[in-house]
Structures are given as structure tokens and as C-alpha cells.
Amino acid sequence: MKILLTNDDGIDSKGLWAMARALNKNFEVAIVAPARQQSGMAHAFTVWKKIEYWRVENEIEAWAIDGTPTDCVKFYLEEIAKNEKISAVISGINDGANLATDVLYSGTVGGALEGFLHDIPVLAVSLVKNSTLTFDEVAEISAKYFAEKMQGGEIFFDNLNFPKKFRAGKPEFKSARLGKRDYKNAFICTTENGKNFFEIRGEVYDIDKSEGTDIFAVQNGFISVTPLHFDVVHHEKI
16 A cells, blocks of 8 residues: 655655654555645646756655645655555644644645545644644644544545644544634734835634634644535535
């Protein structure tokens, strides 16, 4: 069984390689990741532009692509491995949470989504900032979760978020819906040499972090599991 691993933090991300090491114990692993940071790229896809790619020297098959996470997964599945069977795509481990409505902006989730659109199981994995957990710990737990989930034989799209510390000192998973998240003071505006610029940063402002949401689960020491889908149709309005 061959697993494709990607992310949005870039080919040199510690979380990416921690996940690769954990998965490589029981699966054949290939890596295809952006050459540089691509956070916030969602499901963006590069068109009308040449994209450089190259093989990375490592005992695990690895490719760096100067594009988005979606570019990475799409190119690998449809070109590099077009004659191979890829059993699943895992995106992460992201350095920072991908909770609530942030999944709409997340390059981590976007990379996983591309795999899901190819009708294969996918997993997006993120670790909140300043966690007491290490990438290696998260990778081992995620790899075990993934192996068990694959035994069901279903196509799934699960978004996992790990907390700062476990509520009971051990990993506990909790199914959760998406919360709603925004940011205060999101824009920093400056003027340089007569030109106007803005940066997006901001402080997290959770509009909905009630019980049952992924935010609530992670804040209370659980690993949140949110099943996602690409269907955004409001079916009741049809």
C-alpha cells in the first residue's frame, strides 16, 4: 500500500518528516510537498505558469514542487504516479491548528482535498502552536489512527487537530463539527516609498466554540476529528 504525503509548510517541515518516518514503518511512502511555505493557499491551483519541480535526495521518495499543495498532489497523482495505485493521501503534520472555518483557507486541508477529489481516502493532520506534544508523538498516533481507519475500506476525508496537552494524559479522539473562527486586528497597513501595503495577521476570535465544535474539543484536551466533504451545495434550496 503506497501513501502520498504532502503539506503546506514546505518540504523541510519537521512535521512532514515526522509523519513520513511513522508511516514508513508499515507503508510505502512518497512525499510531494511545496518548495516553500504555502499556508493559506486553500485549494489554489497554478495555471498559465511554469512550475519547477525536483527530486529530493532521501531514502524515502520525495519531490519538491514550487507551487501550492494542490499543485503537488495533482501533479504527483496524474503525472509522476499515473501508472501506480496510490491508496491514500495524508497532509501534515501542520505546525498550527486548522480548526473551524479556517479549513476553508488551509493549504493543509486543500492538499488533502485534491486527493479526495481523486476518490481516495485522505487525512489532514494539524498540531496547535506551543503544544507539549512533539511532532513524533503526533505522527505515531496519527499513523495508528490512519491504519485502523483504512481497514474499514471506505473513502474518508478526516481533519484531525491535536491539542496542547491531552486531557487524560493519553490520546482521546472526539468527533466534532466545525466551529466558527475569525481574527481581530487582522490587517496591518503600512506605506513605503509612496506605495500602500497590508499584512494579514490578527488575533484569534472564536465566534462559535461551543460544545460539539472542533475548537471546544481541542481546547479541552481531545484530538478533534471532523469529517469533511467537497459538496458545498445547499440541497434544501434546490
